Amino acid sequence: MVERSTKALVKRALARRELTLMALLVILLVPISIRSPQFLSPSNVNRILNDMAILAIVAIGQFYVILSGGIDLSVGSVIAFTGMACGMLNEAHPTISPFVLLLVGIAIGFLMGLFNGVLVAYGKIPPIITTLGTVNIYRGMTFLLSGGSWVTAHELSTAYIAFPRNTFLGISYLLWIAFAALAVFYYFGRFTRTGREIYAIGGNPTAAKFVGVNENKIRVIVFLVSGTLCGLAGALWTARYASAVNEMATGFEMQAVAACVLGGVNFSGGAGGIIGVALGTLFLGVVTNALPVVYLSVFWQTFVQGLIILIALALNTISDQRKYKRMLAQRRA
Amino acid sequence: MQQKTDLVAKNRLIDEMSIRNRLIEFFTKWEVILIFIAIAVFVFFTLKSPYFLDWFNLMNATFQFSEKAIMALPMIFIIMCGDIDISIASIIALCAYVVGNAALGGASIPSLILLSLLVGTAAGFFNGILITSLNMPAIAVTLATQSIYRGISIGLLGDQARTKFPPNFGVLGQEFVPGTTIPIEFVIYLVLMLIFAFVLHKTTYGRRLYAIGNSAEAARFSGINVKLTKIINFTLTGFFCGLTAILLASRILSVRSNIANGWDLEIITLVVLGGVSINGGRGSVFGVFVGSLVVGYLKFGMGLLKLSGTLMTIVIGSLLICAVLLPRLLDLYKAKRKLRIQAQR
Numbered sequence: 001m002v003e004r005s006t007k008a009l010v011k012r013a014l015a016r017r018e019l020t021l022m023a024l025l026v027i028l029l030v031p032i033s034i035r036s037p038q039f040l041s042p043s044n045v046n047r048i049l050n051d052m053a054i055l056a057i058v059a060i061g062q063f064y065v066i067l068s069g070g071i072d073l074s075v076g077s078v079i080a081f082t083g084m085a086c087g088m089l090n091e092a093h094p095t096i097s098p099f100v101l102l103l104v105g106i107a108i109g110f111l112m113g114l115f116n117g118v119l120v121a122y123g124k125i126p127p128i129i130t131t132l133g134t135v136n137i138y139r140g141m142t143f144l145l146s147g148g149s150w151v152t153a154h155e156l157s158t159a160y161i162a163f164p165r166n167t168f169l170g171i172s173y174l175l176w177i178a179f180a181a182l183a184v185f186y187y188f189g190r191f192t193r194t195g196r197e198i199y200a201i202g203g204n205p206t207a208a209k210f211v212g213v214n215e216n217k218i219r220v221i222v223f224l225v226s227g228t229l230c231g232l233a234g235a236l237w238t239a240r241y242a243s244a245v246n247e248m249a250t251g252f253e254m255q256a257v258a259a260c261v262l263g264g265v266n267f268s269g270g271a272g273g274i275i276g277v278a279l280g281t282l283f284l285g286v287v288t289n290a291l292p293v294v295y296l297s298v299f300w301q302t303f304v305q306g307l308i309i310l311i312a313l314a315l316n317t318i319s320d321q322r323k324y325k326r327m328l329a330q331r332r333a
Numbered sequence: 334m335q336q337k338t339d340l341v342a343k344n345r346l347i348d349e350m351s352i353r354n355r356l357i358e359f360f361t362k363w364e365v366i367l368i369f370i371a372i373a374v375f376v377f378f379t380l381k382s383p384y385f386l387d388w389f390n391l392m393n394a395t396f397q398f399s400e401k402a403i404m405a406l407p408m409i410f411i412i413m414c415g416d417i418d419i420s421i422a423s424i425i426a427l428c429a430y431v432v433g434n435a436a437l438g439g440a441s442i443p444s445l446i447l448l449s450l451l452v453g454t455a456a457g458f459f460n461g462i463l464i465t466s467l468n469m470p471a472i473a474v475t476l477a478t479q480s481i482y483r484g485i486s487i488g489l490l491g492d493q494a495r496t497k498f499p500p501n502f503g504v505l506g507q508e509f510v511p512g513t514t515i516p517i518e519f520v521i522y523l524v525l526m527l528i529f530a531f532v533l534h535k536t537t538y539g540r541r542l543y544a545i546g547n548s549a550e551a552a553r554f555s556g557i558n559v560k561l562t563k564i565i566n567f568t569l570t571g572f573f574c575g576l577t578a579i580l581l582a583s584r585i586l587s588v589r590s591n592i593a594n595g596w597d598l599e600i601i602t603l604v605v606l607g608g609v610s611i612n613g614g615r616g617s618v619f620g621v622f623v624g625s626l627v628v629g630y631l632k633f634g635m636g637l638l639k640l641s642g643t644l645m646t647i648v649i650g651s652l653l654i655c656a657v658l659l660p661r662l663l664d665l666y667k668a669k670r671k672l673r674i675q676a677q678r
Contacts (some may be wrong), residue, residue: 005484071472073598125657126611128472132598134649142642163622250595257476267470299491299590303484310463310477 001096017098017264017319021279028286029222036293044289046172050164054240056278057233059263060185061226062256063277067189067202068222069269074116082141082234084110087151090160098163098239105235106145106228112138113227117220127223135253143246151244157324162242181229182260184217186274194202198222203270233259258305259284262312266320283308353421355459357670361663363608363656364620369629370652378634392514396507398582398629400519400577401596404602406529407570407622410452412604413533413542414563415549416464416471421574423482428578430486432589440467442499444611450575453652456482479597483593485589495588506584518580538562546613547673603628604648606656627652 034038058075065072082105087219089104090096112134120129152160164174189195200208201218209215238244263280265272288301296304361367378385385391404421411418428449435448445534456478511515529639534541544552545559553559582588608626626648658666 047462104471119658120652123654123658124661129605129611129657130654132602134606135598135648135652136602136646136653137540139651140645140647143641144647148641148643203648254476254479258480261476262471267473297488297491300484300488303488306477306480306482306484309480310474313469313473313477321468329632 003041005326010118011185017316018273018275020315021262021264021276021283023287025279025283028290032276032286032290032293037292040291042172049175049282050172050291051289052281053172053174054233054236055259055284056178056281057229057236058252059182059256059259059277060181060274061282062253063230063260063263063265063272064185064189064198064225065127065264066257066260066267067269067272068198069202069205070120070219070220070222071131071149071257071267072116072223072226073128073131073253074112074134074138074260075137075226076249077107077142078112078227078230079146079234079252080246080248081112081142083238083248084146084151084234084244084246086160087156088146090157090193090238091155094157096160097155098160098302099237103230105230105231107175109227109229109231109234110224111227112231115222116222116227118259120223121216121219124270139246139250143148146244148246150246151238153242156238161242162240164236177218177232178238180276181232182278185225189274194218194221196220199270201269250274257285258309258315261309261316264312266316268318271320280312289307305323334623345416351527355472357667360566361660361667363660364617364623366659367606367608367620367623367627369632371623373633374627374631378630380636382637383447384637386478387466389514390633392509392516392519394630394633395519395522397632398625399487399522399579401600401603402622402625402629403525403580404570404577404596404600405607406525406574406618407566408600408604409529409607409609409616409621410542410566411471412601412609412611413613413616414545414566414657415462416563417601417611418564418570419459419472419597419601420456420460420475420479420482421570421600423479423486423511424571424574425578425581425593426486426590427456427482427598428453428491428575429582429588429592430495430590432578433498434489434540436498436502437495442502445499446579449579450572451515453575453578454568454572457574458564458568460526460571461567464535464567465560465563467516476512482574486592490590492590496586496588498582503583503586506580508581518584521580526618526622530622533618542566543614546610546615548614575579596630602653606649608654608656611657624656635661 009040038044058079062072062075080133085108086101086105090101101117101223116127118132119125119134120127123130164172168175168176174266189198197213197218198221200213205215206270234249241248260272260277260282261267261280262283263272263276263278265276265280284305289302290302291298291301341381404425408418408421422444432445432449438447458476460471460475463469463478464471474517504517506518510520533542541557541562542556544557545562549559577593581593585641587597603625604616604621605611607616609621623627631648632645635648
């Protein structure tokens, strides 16, 4: 009886967090669209979604790392290296298919994630230190690869640049890829054994090990997921922005972490979901794009983002603590 | 009788081992390894460039890293408690903005310094209150305040710059101690370093930080006010952000909204490279001092050899990973050795 009610409670709380975010989004959208009716026009919505697609892909990877109790600060540098590699490969071989470039990006990202994961799992170096090191190493490698020069739009093939903009059923490839990634990793986190093991490791590593979860394997896998998705994002980034620059995606790790925090992902690990992360990303996108509508200069974008992250964080923490107290009271009763 | 001689022999063996053990303990300490790395860096660049081992050059190079080294000092306290602060670069930017703006309005140098320290302290205090009042993780809170503080200076300054400062404002950040070739900034750093070393290693406050880092729960049960300590740490860090903002503005005499961008991670790197455990409870000011010198002179030397900053980021990233990996491997080695000795007995 007690067990069932606890389960129901947890379920309801989880559902509610995503619902709260959804409600907030609606509350935000109503005055914006009253003020500027074009804001919710299909073309503008499409633009916002396309703007946020790469962030969503990267945030999924970041989510799994945070879920396991870690953090991945190296995402910006992985994007830069893979983006530069794809750009230079395309420059050298203009006839290369965009699909091959995406696969190259994924492969490079996979290896970079593997390096992070092995250092964390087998070197027992805390994730924050490992990725603080590799954020420098990978960025340096980007400079070494490019020799400090850029790849500009006219050096890239038109097929590659057009790839993320091509549409299928009226939706761009970029968005399809982001939706596919969200769907795959939603399934991965909820319905596969490995996905559930990540939740277990993040929630309570000791307990997870006692029931036979291979901690090292899980730690490598989360960084593999993050690295691979960043590789994919890097290949898409170069095509979307039609250039590869050494400094590209600097500080993107903070954006990805912010999307996760907004989505209700807990920093101590073990809680959160892909739907929340997707909504968090969307929330960031709406806020960023809504600033001009309320006649606020784009220079205030950083400030508003920070404020929203802080509020989301405080709300998450308060609701977590309330839930914890309720569970304690229930156990006593 | 037989038993007694056995015992004597055993004791002698243990003594012998302990001397060797002590030597091994000493040379496998990260701080000692770091000194060897520092020596290696100096020898390498002296051999490679005739301009490296020159008193004036060595002193002049400190301009490039004194400010970051100063910020690493209060960061030791924060990391020692198992927290982290990734908003410091933004606090520096906020303080620098306030200083630049006040200077434009014609404020005097003492009032500029006071203003910067006030703003920094307030920002740090705000961080501390947020973190302790709701028990939120420091990394998440300072991620938010990083955007907030930086956002204020971006929002108010936009793409403009503040470059009008009172005459003589540049003295603090650009000049040498009169009659010598030692930069004032570097002297400030050395004095602060000694003060921080004293506080961390010789006062109850310092011991409390170690206790909190090892187990906040145990520290709380032994009567340490963990929350107050954390608030003090973050406020202190904010205060030094104010100081650093003054030095930085004085050195470059120009304030833009992207000032000190990316310093957070660089300063955390200095602290971790110096041997402070990111989980808290372990490390020393001396280690961070040597670590700062290593990074500072590595950058200077590589600049002399016309090696790009690129290679350096790779070297520093690798050093950082080694700084954590190596002690762990050495610990493993020591543990195995101990087992072997016990088995021999």
